[in-house]
Amino acid sequence: MTNLSNIQRRQLLKAVGAFFVAHGAGLTPALGSEKIPANLEATLAAFVDILLPKDASSPAASTLGVHSQILGLAPPGSQFEKLLDYGCRWLNMTGGPPFAELPPIQQYQIVKFMTTAPWNEVPRRFYEIIRATSVSVYYGDPAAWNGLSLTQPPQPMGYPPPWA
Amino acid sequence: MGVTPKAGQYDCVIIGAGAGGGATAWRLCQHGLRVLLLEAGPRFDPDADYKLAEPDWERHPFPVKPNSQGQFTFGNMGTLTEQHKDLRSWSLGTGPYSHGNVREVAGTGYSHVQGVGGSTLHFTGEAHRLHPDAMQMHSHFGVAADWPLTYAQLEPYYALSEQQVGVAGSNKADVRWRSVDYPLPAHPLSPPAQRLQAAGEKLGMYWQANARAALSEPYDDRPACNYCGNCNRGCPIGDKGSTDVTFIRKAEATDLLTIKTNCQVTKLIAGKNGKITSATYIENGVRQQIETPRLILAAGAVQTPRLLLASGIANSSGQVGRNFMETLYWSSTGLVEGLTNSHMGLPADAICWDHNAPDAIDGIIGGCRFTSSTQEVGYTGPIAYATRAVEGFGLNLKRNVRKSFGHALTVGAIGEVLPNEHSFVDLDPTRKDATGLPLARIHAQLGEMEIKRLHFMAKTARALLEQAGADPLVEEISTYDQFQATHVFGTCRMGNNAKTSVVDASGRAHDHDNLFIADASVFPSSGGGEAPSLTIHALAIRAADAVVGATLLPASEKPKA
Numbered sequence: 001m002t003n004l005s006n007i008q009r010r011q012l013l014k015a016v017g018a019f020f021v022a023h024g025a026g027l028t029p030a031l032g033s034e035k036i037p038a039n040l041e042a043t044l045a046a047f048v049d050i051l052l053p054k055d056a057s058s059p060a061a062s063t064l065g066v067h068s069q070i071l072g073l074a075p076p077g078s079q080f081e082k083l084l085d086y087g088c089r090w091l092n093m094t095g096g097p098p099f100a101e102l103p104p105i106q107q108y109q110i111v112k113f114m115t116t117a118p119w120n121e122v123p124r125r126f127y128e129i130i131r132a133t134s135v136s137v138y139y140g141d142p143a144a145w146n147g148l149s150l151t152q153p154p155q156p157m158g159y160p161p162p163w164a
Numbered sequence: 165m166g167v168t169p170k171a172g173q174y175d176c177v178i179i180g181a182g183a184g185g186g187a188t189a190w191r192l193c194q195h196g197l198r199v200l201l202l203e204a205g206p207r208f209d210p211d212a213d214y215k216l217a218e219p220d221w222e223r224h225p226f227p228v229k230p231n232s233q234g235q236f237t238f239g240n241m242g243t244l245t246e247q248h249k250d251l252r253s254w255s256l257g258t259g260p261y262s263h264g265n266v267r268e269v270a271g272t273g274y275s276h277v278q279g280v281g282g283s284t285l286h287f288t289g290e291a292h293r294l295h296p297d298a299m300q301m302h303s304h305f306g307v308a309a310d311w312p313l314t315y316a317q318l319e320p321y322y323a324l325s326e327q328q329v330g331v332a333g334s335n336k337a338d339v340r341w342r343s344v345d346y347p348l349p350a351h352p353l354s355p356p357a358q359r360l361q362a363a364g365e366k367l368g369m370y371w372q373a374n375a376r377a378a379l380s381e382p383y384d385d386r387p388a389c390n391y392c393g394n395c396n397r398g399c400p401i402g403d404k405g406s407t408d409v410t411f412i413r414k415a416e417a418t419d420l421l422t423i424k425t426n427c428q429v430t431k432l433i434a435g436k437n438g439k440i441t442s443a444t445y446i447e448n449g450v451r452q453q454i455e456t457p458r459l460i461l462a463a464g465a466v467q468t469p470r471l472l473l474a475s476g477i478a479n480s481s482g483q484v485g486r487n488f489m490e491t492l493y494w495s496s497t498g499l500v501e502g503l504t505n506s507h508m509g510l511p512a513d514a515i516c517w518d519h520n521a522p523d524a525i526d527g528i529i530g531g532c533r534f535t536s537s538t539q540e541v542g543y544t545g546p547i548a549y550a551t552r553a554v555e556g557f558g559l560n561l562k563r564n565v566r567k568s569f570g571h572a573l574t575v576g577a578i579g580e581v582l583p584n585e586h587s588f589v590d591l592d593p594t595r596k597d598a599t600g601l602p603l604a605r606i607h608a609q610l611g612e613m614e615i616k617r618l619h620f621m622a623k624t625a626r627a628l629l630e631q632a633g634a635d636p637l638v639e640e641i642s643t644y645d646q647f648q649a650t651h652v653f654g655t656c657r658m659g660n661n662a663k664t665s666v667v668d669a670s671g672r673a674h675d676h677d678n679l680f681i682a683d684a685s686v687f688p689s690s691g692g693g694e695a696p697s698l699t700i701h702a703l704a705i706r707a708a709d710a711v712v713g714a715t716l717l718p719a720s721e722k723p724k725a
Contacts, residue, residue: 011271049555058562111557118262131557132258135550139565140220147566148546149505153398155216159392159508163355 010131012073016080019125039098043088045068046100048134050111057146063142066137070130089125174200174422175441176458176711179429179471181205182282183697184460184682184704186407190415190711191708192460199421200454201412202445204428204463205232208408214398214686222545226286226398231426232278234467235603237592241267241647242609251494251618251644257634262645267609270646274606275464281408282464283650286513288395289404290538290695291331293322293340295531297522298580300691305522305529307582307613309487312660312669313604317717319343323559323703324720328414329405329701333375338517343719348380351389356510356573357536362657363632365400368444374515374535375719378403384648389489390724391509393539429450430599432459432475433680439678440477446599458678458711461469462704465652465685469589470604472656478673483666486652487583487589489690490608492532493643495541496625497574498634499553504570511539512576519620520692522580528616530580531692534624537576541641548572553638559664575628577621578651578693584611589655608647617643621716633718651696656685669708671703680707 045062049068052061061067073080091099091110099107118122138144145151171173176192179187181203189295192199198503206229208214215224244265245250252263262268276283276345301308323344326332332348350373353361361371378399389403427445434439444453449694462466469485471592472478500506518524524531542548542628546565553572554564586609591602610618622642629637659665662674667686673679682704684696709715 019414053559055559055562066592068312108558115556128258132551135561136547139546139550140223142219145546148505148569150569153217153219153221154394154544155221155393155414157392158392159505160390161509162350163505164506 010072012129013080015129016083019083019129020079022120037092037098038088039092039100040071040087041067041082042090042100043091043098044084046107047091047111050104051131051134052138058144059119061134061138064138064141066134069137072095072134074135083122083126083129086122087130088127090122107132165473172455174198174454176200176460177202177441177454177456178429178460178462179443180282180462180467180683181407181412181423181658182462182464182683183284183407183700185460186281186411186415186684187701187704188460188708189421189464190328190411192695192707192711193415193418193420195708195712195714197416197420197712200428201421201423202429202443203278203423203425204234205280205282206425208228208281208398210398210402210579211473214400216392216394216397216400221338221397222396222547226277226396229279234276235270235597236274236466237603238273238605239605240586240609241269241607243267244645248615248644251615251622251642253640253642253646255335255639256555257550257552261487267645267647268568270648273647273649274651274652275648276464280412280423281406282623284394284406285398285408287406287650287697288695289378289406290512291326291329291333291405291698292694293377294691294694294699295339295520295522297533298691298694300422301522302593306614309657309659309665311688312658314718316720318699318702320716321706322351322698324705325698325701329388330379331375331377331405331698332380334373336372338668339521339703340408343478346375346381350378351378351380351510352515354391354513354536354539355503356506356538357509357514359573359632360536361574363628365514367517367627368570368632369518369534369628369643371514371516371536374513376510378510378515378535379403379405383409386452387437389510393507393509393511393513393544409445429471430601432471432477434477434676438676439671440676456678458680460680460682460707460711462682464683465655466589466604468605468658468681468683468685469655470591470602473591474601477654478666478675478679480674480675481663483657483664485655486588487586487657488589488606488608489652489653489687490587490647490649491643492579492581492610492617492693493577493616493648494621494625495537495576495641496536496622496629496637497543497553497572497639498542498632498637499568499571499573499631500573500632502633506538506572507572509539512537519624520694522692523615524692525620528620529613530582530617532577532579532617532621533693534628535576535578537574538572540576541574543574547624553597560696570583573629573632573634577625579614579617579621581690583654584609584610608649610644615644616694653684653687653690653696656681657688658686659688670715672710673708680711682707
């Protein structure tokens with residue numbers, strides 16, 4: 001079970017709830033269709049790896065289980081599960097291979113498009129909420145800290161001076 | 165109901181174990197009284213509840229436990245206009261915080277803790293005395309109301325509170341004159357504070373070490389601070405002077421104090437002679453009733469008026485719930501190349517009081533203060549940078565998190581709020597809690613002076629960051645569009661006139677001579693941004709002395725050298 005605190009979980013649910021309040025009932029019919037699969041786990045894993053890819057210092061997000069922890073925040077029937085479902089279906093609406101099987105450069109372009117999509121539409125909200133949640137989960141893992149001037153939690157050692 | 169009141173067991177009952185209730189309990193125990201302290205929230209265990217030693221510590225703000233958050237609703241919080249769009253909150257990582265023209269409630273809105281220690285458990289721990297002129301706002305400036313006591317009358321209680329809490333500060337003389345030195349030397353300035361001090365000097369602003377309820381050396385069986393930078397997440401080592409490890413710890417050591425947690429008080433009952441005869445509360449789901457020969461109410465500026473309004477007492481003036489004053493807040497954050505380790509050191513360790521006096525800002529009544537706030541606003545770990553200070557995704561995101569970590573510099577500012585007719589606490593007409601008590605409803609709108617003051621705070625903060633070499637700006641947080649109040653005041657104001665105030669200069673209710681209020685609801689004015697906890701402690705101890713008729717004499721100002 002994911003380790004987000006109660007407060008962060010509430011903030012996530014509030015953000016998700018705000019989207020559904022704003023969006024109302026006007027979602028694209030295709031997003032509700034069973035014909036476009038969500039393939040939640042594979043799609044989300046590929047998505048978070050575009051947000052936080054492997055580099056020379058630290059692993060990709062899926063390696064740290066970021067996608068699994070996000071899925072753990074979405075119990076069946078919840079609004080967050082619905083948003084994940086809509087978002088992953090939208091990602092798979094390529095007319096070709098599903099998102100997870102696209103070349104990385106195409107995946108990148110799709111995500112880039114999402115960053116400037118209208119605020120009250122699925123692509124933009126999905127991007128914003130999953131980005132915020134992903135970085136919180138990712139950087140909550142010390143394996144992601146390589147290259148930062150942070151090697152341990154603040155306690156029990158603290159940071160006594162000097163601070164140069 | 166139907167439970168017989170327990171007669172004669174306690175000399176005094178206190179409601180609320182926060183800054184005011186804890187200090188009152190300690191003083192009353194010192195006077196030899198048997199005290200019952202009823203607290204709606206739980207105890208917190210620093211070892212188990214505060215997560216600063218965990219690998220995922222940054223995902224854990226101050227913990228929420230059952231009953232540690234009060235319930236309330238919100239009324240009219242005001243609207244936003246195009247004219248002041250420059251005052252809206254935003255960050256590079258998330259974009260604008262608000263998307264409409266109605267002021268939003270950020271998070272819980274009223275940021276507080278119910279529990280043994282109250283909101284001092286999650287406070288930063290600034291330990292400020294009020295500017296003496298801020299206590300005479302009506303006489304001098306025609307706004308708010310005057311305090312019915314002077315700085316000199318409160319000064320001995322400030323000194324006593326500082327000794328009990330263990331406040332570290334600079335003894336440099338200023339308008340807040342002192343009868344005794346701080347018990348502890350000031351803390352060393354952290355990397356971001358040093359940068360702001362240097363920038364301030366170039367702009368003619370004087371930055372100095374802030375007075376802090378955090379130990380700069382071991383004191384009173386508590387260890388010195390180790391500068392982890394995360395006071396607001398709860399202090400696991402006990403150097404932060406929250407009320408649980410200071411006043412309450414000492415009161416419990418007397419064996420005269422009984423604390424009952426998770427006990428919400430639901431009604432105060434007045435007798436025919438005007439005295440409050442008893443209080444009812446819920447303990448383990450069962451309604452109890454306790455005699456109240458003396459009663460101290462210290463539930464804070466939202467829950468205290470709620471209980472009084474729901475009980476129908478102490479309000480012949482009509483002022484209970486009125487005059488609500490929120491926290492007027494601004495912060496600007498930028499990234500400074502060459503600044504490193506800005507996550508280290510004591511939060512809010514440096515302060516500029518230059519604009520704190522009520523007449524310090526041209527054309528604006530009511531002052532403000534500026535603080536080194538990098539750690540206080542949460543730039544202590546990579547999640548903050550990745551979500552707020554860095555935009556985009558992919559390799560660039562990771563690269564920029566690495567590049568920016570430790571370089572954030574934040575100027576925070578808090579300013580005076582003048583009471584107005586649109587800001588008050590009343591009872592929600594429809595929403596009730598599980599006990600059947602109506603919820604408090606907060607209405608809060610910023611007045612003209614507050615908007616002007618916010619513009620000044622924003623302009624000054626940006627100028628400081630520019631001087632410090634910050635580029636780019638990455639975040640600005642403003643209570644113009646985001647209502648988030650940690651300091652709340654005014655809803656049971658003190659005064660000499662029973663027609664226009666709820667309590668007298670000792671905190672005694674005009675309507676009930678055995679009822680005292682010992683929290684920030686009694687403040688007639690908010691001050692120019694001073695953190696209220698030390699003033700709450702001082703007023704609470706003074707109220708306890710009044711209960712037994714032993715108020716300390718005013719201090720004399722030392723002759724100037």
